[in-house]
Amino acid sequence: MLKEAIYHRAGNNYAYAYNETTLHIRLRTKKGDVDSVTFIHGDPYDWTKDGWQTSRSLMTRTGTDEYFDYYFIAISPPFRRLRYGFELKSGTETLVYTEKGFYKEAPFDDTAYYFCFPFLNGIDVFRAPSWVKDTVWYQIFPERFANGDTSNDPEGSLPWASEEPKFNNFFGGDFQGVIDHIDHLVKLGVTGIYFTPIFKAKSNHKYDTIDYLEIDPQFGDKETFKQLVKVCHENGIKVMLDAVFNHSGYYFEPFQDVLKNQENSTYKNWFHLREFPIQTEPRPNYDTFAFEKSMPKLNTENPEVREYLLKVARYWVEEFDIDGWRLDVANEVDHSFWREFRTAVKSVKPDAYILGEIWHDSMNWLHGDQFDAVMNYPFTNAALDFVAKETIDARVFAEKMTAVLHMYPENVNEAAFNLLGSHDTKRVLTFCDENKNKMKLLFLLMLTFKGTPCIYYGDEIGMTGGNDPGCRKCMEWDEKKQDLDLFEHIQSLLSLRQNHKVLANDGELKFINADEQTLVYERSTDEESVWILLNAGQRTADLSIEIPEGYSNILGTSFSGSLPGYSFSIYRKK
Template sequence: MLKEAIYHRAGNNYAYAYDEKTLHIRLRTKKGDVDSVSLIHGDPYDWTKEGWQTSSSLMTLSGTDEYFDYYFIAIQPPYRRLRYGFEIKSGKETLIYTEKGFYEKAPFDDTAYYFCFPFLNAIDVFRAPSWVKDTVWYQIFPERFANGDTSNDPKGALPWASEEPQFNNFFGGDFQGVIDHIDHLVKLGVTGIYFTPIFKAKSNHKYDTIDYLEIDQQFGDKETFRELVKVCHENGIKVMLDAVFNHSGYYFEPFQDVLKKQEDSIYKNWFHLREFPIETEPRPNYDTFAFVADMPKLNTENPEVREYLLNVARYWVEEFDIDGWRLDVANEVDHSFWREFRTAVKSVKPEAYILGEIWHDSMSWLQGDQFDAVMNYPFTNAALDFVAKEAIDAKAFAEKMTSVLHMYPENVNEAAFNLLGSHDTKRVLTFCDENKDKMKLLFLLMLTFKGTPCIYYGDEIGMTGGMDPGCRKCMEWDEEKQDKDLFGHIQSLLSLRKEFKVLANEGEMKFLTAEGKTLAYERSKEQESVLVLINAGETVAELSVNMTEGYEKIFGHDFTGSLPPYGFSMFRKK
């Protein structure tokens, strides 16, 4: 066995409390290097005259990625304390792996050799809101969804969809437009709306906030927003707003005061200013989002800034009953602020959802004291690479997804925000070179994967568009131009996700086969099981899957050992 590849730590994603009684423990080994792993475990204080009392429990192989195998066990210590190690077997070789290293025989004279989970404190259990696991989100870019009230159109607003989207044009999308089309969302089957920023700002995207406590007048007033939230809730739809606390807009009053008074401004410590006078060209001499001079970075270590932003966080929950916050550029804000933010929001609404925009490994934000989830871009990238771009095969996709699923604790994975496209990316159909069959497969993958999925407005009816601003076209409301077949495909998947809870977050995910362009995986829990078969290639493909126990097709193409080009089938175990 390659000892250097064997890894465990008593925390984070390798040992954690799944609920108030259950510990999840994982071990990593070199791929294909081990025959079996057993957990040696016992209460650290359980001693008799025979010595320390331990048990041995066989772990299961929970997944394999490009380099490693992962072993897993769920265990319920009777006294919520645990000392443990691993018995690892490969052929005739047996190793005991503990916190102190490797041994040929298990040392039982002192529990200090072993990994330690001191006590399962209920307050330390990671708890995302329970409703999130069953939610399907729909992202709305308010300026481009629907214009329901032309009286609040911004100056120079163009007739709806009369031109291609630009960085600086307006079409008058507003809250009334969303209210008018709520039936579209109900019919599709979504149960949550994620709005990009709605607060007063100069741009059409509103990520350059002028006033965090005022709605941009082009969207309507606070009473209209209150009505929108009410209508959503009456239709079983949660509401999540986008908060930009990393930076403000150029016209944010405190920053304007700094520009006017320079070093004499009482707000100079609200920002990261390196020198005076303030300069914006060729690069700003103050910290910003990227190097965008119009987006000065807020100093969240400043007590006044913290209190201002925490008041914003509480205000929209208290006054308008919103259900969550999506946090822009979340990884560039200090952890201390996010801990206070969580406390402030949860004190008003304990079941509010807190989602961070982070594109990389986010374990340090997902330990129960900051975010409930992050945007699952590793899933996005792997799914697009596999189906849309054909840059990787099914085996590589399965390995990448196994790595993602083992990157975080299981209760974190259940709340992960999965997406295929957004206002920051090309549209999904454009990624697919307008191959609708590929797009159907991508939505099948997302809507049967662990986490809470999100549909970008218009993707369900086949809208196209390149990178910003192309991905921000006006929503197509002419039914003759909507792709009803694609809408029906996504609608059916959402119905299946509601009918079979294992397709959402009640079931384990296991890859059964991944070869070439073909993929088979199972979502199961106890007696319920759903099998998903995919052919992401342009030719007929055979799949070798054991279905002897009897399965009933619930969606997709007929399967008799092969699938047509870009074919898919879903079966439930009878």
């Protein structure tokens, strides 16, 4: 066995409290290197005249990625304390792996050899809001969803969809437009709306905030927003707002004061200013989002800034009963601020959802003291590479997803925010070169995967668009121009996910077969099992598997040993 590949640590995603009584333990080994792993465990204080009292339990291999196998066990220590190690076997070779290293035989003269989970404290359990696990989100870019009140249109607004989206054009989308079309969302089956920023700003995207406590006039007023939240809640739809606390807009009053008064400004410590006078060209001499001069970075270490932003965080929950915050550029804000942010928000609404925009490994933000979830871009990228771009095959996709699922604790995976496209990317159908059947497979993957999925407005009716600003077209409300077949496909998947929780987060996920462009995986609980089969290739594919006895087809093509190109089958057994 390759010792260098064997890895465990007593924390993070390898050892964690799943709930108040259960620990999850994982071990990593070289791919194909180990025949079995036995978990050696005991209470560190449980000694008799015969020595330390331990038990042995066989671990389960839960997945394989490109380089490693992963083993897992769930265990409930009677006294919530645990010392433990691993016995690995490969052929005639046996190794015992402990915190102190490797041994040929398990040492039992001292528990200090072993990994330690000192005590399962309930307050340390990662807890995302329970409702999130059953939520399907719908992302709305308010300026482009629907214009329900022309009286608040910005100056120079264009007739709806009269030209292609640009970085600086306006079409008058607003809150009333969302209220007017709430039936569309109910019919589709979504249960949460994620709004990109609604606060007063100069741009059409509103990520350059002028006033965090005021709604942009083009969207309506606070009474209209209250009505919108009320209508959403009456229809079983949660509401999540987008907050930009990493940076403000250029016209944010404190920054304007800095520009006016320079080093004499009372707000000079609200930002990261490197020198005076302030300069914007050729590059700003103050910290910004990227090098965007109109987005000066806020100094969240400043007590006045913290107080202001935490007031904002509480205000929209207290006054408007929103259900969550999506946090823009969350990885560039200090951890200390996010801990205070979580405390502030949860003190008002304990089951509010806190979602961070982070595109890389996010374990540092997911210990239960900061975010409930991050945006699952590793899923996005792998799904698009597999189905839309065809740059990886099913085996590589399964390996990448296995790595993602083992990157975080299970209770973190259950709240992960899965998406295929957004206001920052090409539209899904455009990624698919307008091959609708590919797009159907992508939604099948997302809506049968662990986590909480999100649909970008208009994707459900086949809208297209390139990168920003092309992905921000006006919503198409003419049914004759909508792809109703695609709508019904996504609607059917949402109905299945709602009626069979095994397809959401109640079920385990196991890859059964991955060959060329065909993929088979199972979602299962003790009571129910669902097999999902898909062919992401153009040609009919023969699969060397058989559906177990007792399963029946509930959606898609009936499987008889082969699958046509770009098709799928879903089978269920209860």
